[in-house]
Amino acid sequence: MQNIVDLEAYPLDRPKSDEWQSLVRRCREKLADNGLFNLPGFLRPDAVQAALAELKPVLAADAFTHARHHNIYFKKDIPGLDADHPALETFETINHTICADQMGGALIIRLYEWGPFARFLAAVMDKPLLYPMADPLARVNVMAYRDGEALNWHFDRSEFTTTLLLQAPETGGDFEYVQDLRSDDDPNYDGVANLLSGDDSDITQMVLQAGTLNVFRGKNTAHRVTPVGGENERIISVFSYFEQPDMVFSETDRIGFYGRAQ
Secondary structure (H helix, E strand, O other), X not given: OOOOEOOOOOOOOOOOOHHHHHHHHHHHHHHHHHOEEEEOOOEOHHHXXXXXXXXXXXXXXXXXXXXXXXXXXXXXXXXXXXXXXXXXXXXXXXXXXXEHXXXXXXXXXXXXXXXXXXXXXXHHOOOOOXXXXXXXXXXXXXXXXXXXXXXXXXXXXXXXXXXXXXXXXXXEOOEEXXXXXXXXXXXXXXXXHHHHOOOOOOOEEEOOOOOOEEEEOOOOOEEEEOOEEOOXXXXXXXXXXXXXXXXXXXXXXXXXXXXXXX
């Protein structure tokens, strides 16, 4: 794994070391303060290029084009909101997705299954353990966004999202978010409506470099990826871990996300 991950900067393989403890502590602090943390250069440059060489042909030939109109909640109706409420404004998201069962023994699959990676994420997220998914489609996804395509405003279903940027576009493709726009006790529909109407006063924008690991708490933080520009796709891998073993998506979720159940 030392040829894939920069283990000098990020000693995931030395969980009893002072350096590992320090890294976990810094990541926890950033997660608490900012709702996310980034590890630039987590994947070595040669490993980034090797991963792209494995994945780009599959993306070009066999990706599922996931295009949908949605609101920020990914739900048709929200109890207590009229259908024309500005918090329910709809927009389009388009990406091109390949699943773990299309990647064989690719580099990012090996990273996903490497025990110290999940143990590090569990420690940062203050979880006893995190388990890889049993779902052959959902456990690892790679998504490409092409010229003019974007991931629009939404809240995540899961508590945390773990991604690894493999290729940045020529322009656009910036990650934008409004931290804690809502809470478990307060949906803040007026604040959501203000954001969707163009109020950018609370938006934080990040421009990430290829090889950056990002861990993000997006359940109550609104976020999006701005439209990509140019010939270079924005290519990102998404790793799914759960606190329970043997997790799988429903057949409905698989068809919705990937266009197939098996």
